[in-house]
Amino acid sequence: MPFIEESDLLELHKDIDKAQIINERLLDQIKYKNKELKRSKIQRNLFGIVTVLFLIGTLAVFSYNAGFIRSSNYENRNNLLVSIDSLEVIKARIDNLKEQNEELSLVKEFYLAKKFLDKEKIYSVQVKSFVDNNITLASESLSNTIFAKTNPFYSYSLGNFETLEEARSFRYQLVKMGFEDAFVASYKEGKRIEIEDPY
Numbered sequence: 001m002p003f004i005e006e007s008d009l010l011e012l013h014k015d016i017d018k019a020q021i022i023n024e025r026l027l028d029q030i031k032y033k034n035k036e037l038k039r040s041k042i043q044r045n046l047f048g049i050v051t052v053l054f055l056i057g058t059l060a061v062f063s064y065n066a067g068f069i070r071s072s073n074y075e076n077r078n079n080l081l082v083s084i085d086s087l088e089v090i091k092a093r094i095d096n097l098k099e100q101n102e103e104l105s106l107v108k109e110f111y112l113a114k115k116f117l118d119k120e121k122i123y124s125v126q127v128k129s130f131v132d133n134n135i136t137l138a139s140e141s142l143s144n145t146i147f148a149k150t151n152p153f154y155s156y157s158l159g160n161f162e163t164l165e166e167a168r169s170f171r172y173q174l175v176k177m178g179f180e181d182a183f184v185a186s187y188k189e190g191k192r193i194e195i196e197d198p199y
Contacts, residue, residue: 044100120162129156131152
């Protein structure tokens with residue numbers, strides 16, 4: 001097995017730790033957006049109820065005032081001014097809900113993209129194979145390593161890349177550090193699909 005310098009190994013683990021921190025931050029942002037989605041859904045429902053009540057109240061006020069139009073022209077003007085003010089408040093609420101709806105659309109697009117990437121093919125650099133599943137090279141908490149069963153062996157791969165070029169570049173760095181047998185393989189849903197051309 002090739003020898004890896006301790007400093008290079010530390011650098012690799014630092015890169016992995018940074019990627020994990022970024023993943024945790026993204027998960028926190030997703031949780032926060034989920035809370036906002038729930039809150040805005042409740043606000044939309046309340047807004048709908050308030051709107052219906054407002055319309056019923058407005059109809060009641062207009063029907064009540066319809067009987068007094070002939071008797072008092074001045075009172076009708078005051079009621080009309082109150083109704084216009086209420087309409088401006090409702091317009092402001094509608095604008096606020098439109099902004100929240102746009103934010104919800106962005107969160108929904110993020111989730112759809114994440115689902116799409118989970119089903120897509122990714123690339124990783126396989127550095128070692130083992131006969132049994134006793135792999136002690138890295139913690140299972142590392143999110144950018146793949147432990148896959150490729151009959152009859154268990155393979156250990158580093159990195160999760162969207163493009164083949166990124167994986168090849170990482171493989172080149174590993175070869176320079178002494179992992180001459182490293183190669184790029186494609187994976188889908190945690191299973192190896194094929195071994196890719198190294199160049």
